[in-house]
Amino acid sequence: xxxxPFQLGTFSVAGCAPFAGVVLxxxxxxxxxxxxxxxxxxxxxxxxASLLGLLQAxxxxxxxLQAAVDDPTITMLPSIALDAVxxxxxxxxxxxxxxxxxxxxxxxxxxxxxxxxxxxxxxMNPEQRRAWGAAMMDKRAAxxxxxxxxxxxxxxxxxxDAITISHDAVxxxxxxxxxxxxxxxxxxxxRENALHYVAGYTIANDVTNRExxxxxxxxxxxxxxxxxxxxxxxxxxxPFLTPxxxxxxxxxxxxxxxxxxxxxxxxxxxxxxFNVARLIEYVSQLAQLWPGDVLLTGSPKGNGSxxxxxxxxxxxxxxxxxxxxxxxxxxxxEESDQ
Numbered sequence: 001x002x003x004x005p006f007q008l009g010t011f012s013v014a015g016c017a018p019f020a021g022v023v024l025x026x027x028x029x030x031x032x033x034x035x036x037x038x039x040x041x042x043x044x045x046x047x048x049a050s051l052l053g054l055l056q057a058x059x060x061x062x063x064x065l066q067a068a069v070d071d072p073t074i075t076m077l078p079s080i081a082l083d084a085v086x087x088x089x090x091x092x093x094x095x096x097x098x099x100x101x102x103x104x105x106x107x108x109x110x111x112x113x114x115x116x117x118x119x120x121x122x123x124m125n126p127e128q129r130r131a132w133g134a135a136m137m138d139k140r141a142a143x144x145x146x147x148x149x150x151x152x153x154x155x156x157x158x159x160x161d162a163i164t165i166s167h168d169a170v171x172x173x174x175x176x177x178x179x180x181x182x183x184x185x186x187x188x189x190x191r192e193n194a195l196h197y198v199a200g201y202t203i204a205n206d207v208t209n210r211e212x213x214x215x216x217x218x219x220x221x222x223x224x225x226x227x228x229x230x231x232x233x234x235x236x237x238x239p240f241l242t243p244x245x246x247x248x249x250x251x252x253x254x255x256x257x258x259x260x261x262x263x264x265x266x267x268x269x270x271x272x273x274f275n276v277a278r279l280i281e282y283v284s285q286l287a288q289l290w291p292g293d294v295l296l297t298g299s300p301k302g303n304g305s306x307x308x309x310x311x312x313x314x315x316x317x318x319x320x321x322x323x324x325x326x327x328x329x330x331x332x333x334e335e336s337d338q
Contacts, residue, residue, distance in 0.1 A: 006069045007240035007325070008200070010051050010092055011085040018088050020051040022065065023240055027079040034068040034077070041067035051241065052091050055291040058183035058199045062243060087160060089237040090202055091181065093153040096293045097235070098283050099177075099206060101147045103298025104271050109133040110301050141273040146282045149223070151206070151296075152230045159238025159327035163207055165311055166231045167336040171210035172311040175299035176257040176265050176319040178250065179204045180276055181241055186289035194280035197289070200243040201250060203321050204296055205257075205329065207234040210305050237294070239325045247323065250276045255300055258318040264307065267300030 007023040008031075021028040031048040038045040043064035047053030054061045068074060102108050112118065112133030113126050121129045157163070165172045183199025206229065213228035215221075247253070250269060257265035274282070279297060283289065304310045311317070313333040320326040 001070070003066050003245070004069050005246045006065070007242050008051055008054070008065075009090050009238070009240040010088040011080075012088065013080060013085050018050070018092060020048060020054055021085075022069065023082065024069065024074070024079075026082045028082055028085055029074070029077050029079045031065075034065065034074070037068040037071050037073060037077075038064040041071065043067050050092070052094070052292045055091070055181070055183060055199055058291055062183075062199070062245070066245075086158070087239050088158045089156045090239075090241040091237070091292055091294065093156055094292050094294045095153075095290050096287070097151045097153060097296070098287075098293070099149050099151050099229075099296040100274065100279050100298040101149060103146065103273050103279075104267065104300040105134075105137045105141070105273055106267065106271055107299060107301040107303070108137055108273075110306055112136070114306060137273060144273075146274045146279055148279070148283055148286075149225045151225065151235060154232060155230055155235035157233045157236050159203070159236055159325075159329075161236060161329060162233065162332045163205075163236060163311070163317065163329045164231070164233040164332055164334045165313060166209060167334040169209045169212075169231075170310075171305070172331075173208045173210045173304040174257060174259070174264070174311060174317055175206040175208060175303055176255055177204050177206055177296045177299050178253060178255065178269055178276075178321055179237065180250070180280070180295040180297060182289050182291055182293040182295065183244070184291055186280065186284045189281060189284045191277040191281040194277040194284075195244070195250075197280060198244045198276070199291070200241040201247055201321075201324055202237060202241050203239075203319055203324055203327055204235055204237045204294075205317065205319055205327065206296055206299060207231075207236075207311070210310070236327055236329050238327055242324050253324070254322045256320045256322075257302065259309075260316055261318075264304075265300050265302035267302070269297070271300060272298060
């Protein structure tokens with residue numbers, strides 16, 4: 001019998017404390033309620049009160065969860081309709097958040113064409129700039145290394161929560177991304193083994209105050225990610241964690257972002273310059289990865305900077321990765337005296 005697929009998330013009911021739950025057939029079952037079934041199967045569930053806790057012993061817990069989901073008696077357990085619970089970000093809160101920048105080939109080529117900021121492209125027409133950018137991206141993918149920065153856990157909100165646009169933001173932008181959730185400690189892993197360290201996948205919108213990323217007074221230092229990306233609510237994540245066992249190839253997923261119903265981003269994860277395995281290899285060479293850490297893998301083409309259209313109060317942003325779920329966030333204005 002094929003294992004039955006499921007998803008995991010963090011939920012609450014009527015303002016009570018959040019809990020880890022399994023999503024099956026549009027219903028939520030608290031992970032703690034699965035413990036008797038897991039024990040009968042000889043696979044005790046560990047740290048089941050939170051999803052971050054479950055990730056601390058992911059391999060054993062995944063086996064226990066699968067045994068419980070496949071057990072026919074699971075239908076006898078109490079459950080709650082998915083539309084009757086509040087859905088939080090799956091992990092509250094990860095120790096570390098890593099973000100891959102400029103990791104989609106067509107996205108970076110569009111930047112070359114749109115901005116014409118490189119001295120090498122001066123005097124070129126758009127077609128020539130695109131050809132030059134494509135050659136540079138092919139070279140980077142073959143011989144270069146990823147570009148990775150960090151973002152604060154305090155940015156995280158749930159998949160249906162509001163995005164509060166910073167009161168002084170001029171160009172708040174969207175960046176829908178595939179998210180990798182680490183399932184066991186990783187240090188200096190090879191790309192050949194990297195996917196064995198993945199617990200699962202989810203979705204995030206890496207909202208960015210575009211005009212704050214580069215500081216004119218500090219050109220020699222580079223990007224200011226604190227000012228550009230770390231405002232509260234600038235990282236909606238969710239709706240669920242889909243275990244890696246149910247995603248045969250993370251490079252064969254499709255990302256779609258709609259702004260007020262209009263498709264803005266529409267790209268496959270096969271357009272990544274550095275795939276998921278390569279990103280994990282790279283980050284683990286530089287830092288210690290822990291269970292529950294989050295890795296954003298980059299944003300495909302179609303950001304607001306490309307359209308010269310940025311987020312405004314009242315906008316509705318819908319993000320989907322096929323097979324993982326859909327997020328929906330309304331943009332609101334921040335009070336200026338906060």
